[in-house]
Amino acid sequence: MKFLVALMGALSAAGAALALDVSAKFDSIDGGTLAVSDWAGQPVLVVNTASQCAFTKQYRGLQDLYDTYRDQGLVVLAVPSNDFKQELRSNADIKEFCELQYGIDMPMTGITSVKGPSAHPLFVSLRKEAGFVPRWNFSKVLIGPNGTVVAQFGSNTKPMSDAITSQIEDLLK
Template sequence: MSIYDYDVTLENGEKYSMAKYRGKTLIIVNTATKCGFAPQFKQLEAIYQDYKDKDVIVLGFPSNQFKQEVSDSSAAAEACRMTYGVNFPMHTIHDVNGHDALPLFDFLKREAPGTLGKAIKWNFTKFIVNRNGDVVQRYAPKTSPLKMLPELNELVGN
């Protein structure tokens, strides 16, 4: 299986295949609007704005698994837009660990386990996927999105 074999759902209920992003570099993040790391939304949005012309897409996947997200996907996306100016795609709320985890996150964790194992330890775990669909890096929640720029620049040829 590859990342392009998974379907996901936008916060408005629109379902699509990750194959839509074939040939693009992706930053996939599990998010939560009430998390102490939520200010990272501003950095993620800045990266999205600075790199979208280079086919870099940031994808936000809210999760309430750590009890730091509102219970409604549309409300979570709206909070991101209003509080942090987020314009990148936001998706429906899903678990990122366990039996009910979004299959995309099971794939990401298998391809890029963390230092303490495969589980997502907290909100704002970030994954970079290259243009071929390979998961090339996983970043811890506390890692600033700006620390991803050297890897991102290498992938897009800057």
């Protein structure tokens, strides 16, 4: 019985450790604000992006992923960041580039810091609660419908890879 009580306490503490700041507002690239909590009950793949990076072609895969699973509830949130010095100068330039080059219509934030002392509160909580810190552009974190981290993926993991799609499909069942 003591073991069961200890296990339940540990599981409860582990659940509390995954409290992400999903309600923290981002400026939207389209104007206004958005937050991961806007999609409560849905899986959200959050990706820090940059328009002048060797991985920028992943925008196509991110849009394909969004197109494939959006009707089932997946949200792909692109978070343009200049933390690695590879982003265009303005939100308007990023928006135009993404629309013209990749036909992007997934939700996008304005230019946002994702690491260091000026990181957005969501990324601060991802670091604190899940150890997720983008090491480069196009790092990805999958947040489950309940607001907890399900999986993390590095820049080399392509958006339509089995590693990502299998996790998403499990969440959408």
